[in-house]
Amino acid sequence: MTLTIPSIGVQTPLVTLGLTTSGALQVPSSTAVAGWYTGSPRPGAVGSAVIAGHIDSRAGPGVFLRLSQLRPNDRVYVRRADGTLAEFRVTAVQTYAKDHFPTLAVYGPAPDPELRLITCGGTFDPGTRAYLSNVVVYAVGTGAQS
Numbered sequence: 001m002t003l004t005i006p007s008i009g010v011q012t013p014l015v016t017l018g019l020t021t022s023g024a025l026q027v028p029s030s031t032a033v034a035g036w037y038t039g040s041p042r043p044g045a046v047g048s049a050v051i052a053g054h055i056d057s058r059a060g061p062g063v064f065l066r067l068s069q070l071r072p073n074d075r076v077y078v079r080r081a082d083g084t085l086a087e088f089r090v091t092a093v094q095t096y097a098k099d100h101f102p103t104l105a106v107y108g109p110a111p112d113p114e115l116r117l118i119t120c121g122g123t124f125d126p127g128t129r130a131y132l133s134n135v136v137v138y139a140v141g142t143g144a145q146s
Contacts, residue, residue, distance in 0.1 A: 044086030
C-alpha cells in the first residue's frame with residue numbers, strides 16, 4: 001500500500017504496524033515511511049483505519065513533518081495492495097497532550113470508511129527526548145474509489 005497527500009507533498013509506502021509489548025502502537029522503524037496499524041480496518045473499509053508516521057528525528061525531517069498543516073477538505077489517497085485507490089477528505093486536525101489522547105475517538109468504531117493519521121507534535125522535551133503531544137488528522141472516505 002502507498003499513502004499520498006498532495007497538499008503537503010507526502011508520497012510513501014506503508015509498512016505494517018502492530019502493538020508493542022506494552023500495548024502501545026508501534027511506530028515505523030524508519031522516519032521516511034508511514035505505517036498502517038493492522039489492528040485497524042484496511043483503508044477504505046468501514047471503520048477507522050489508522051496510519052502513523054514520524055514528524056522528525058535527529059537525522060532530519062520525517063514523513064509526517066507537515067501533517068499539522070493539513071486543512072479541512074484536503075484530500076488523502078491510499079493505493080491499496082489490490083491496486084484500488086481509496087480517497088479521503090480531511091475533516092479536522094487536532095493536537096492532543098499525550099496524557100489526554102482520545103483513544104476511543106481515534107481507534108473506536110466508525111459507521112463509514114474513515115482515516116486517522118497520527119504523528120508527534122507540540123513541544124519537544126529535550127530531557128525525555130520526546131514530543132509532549134500527538135497530532136491527529138481525521139478524514140472521511142469520499143466514496144470515490146478506483
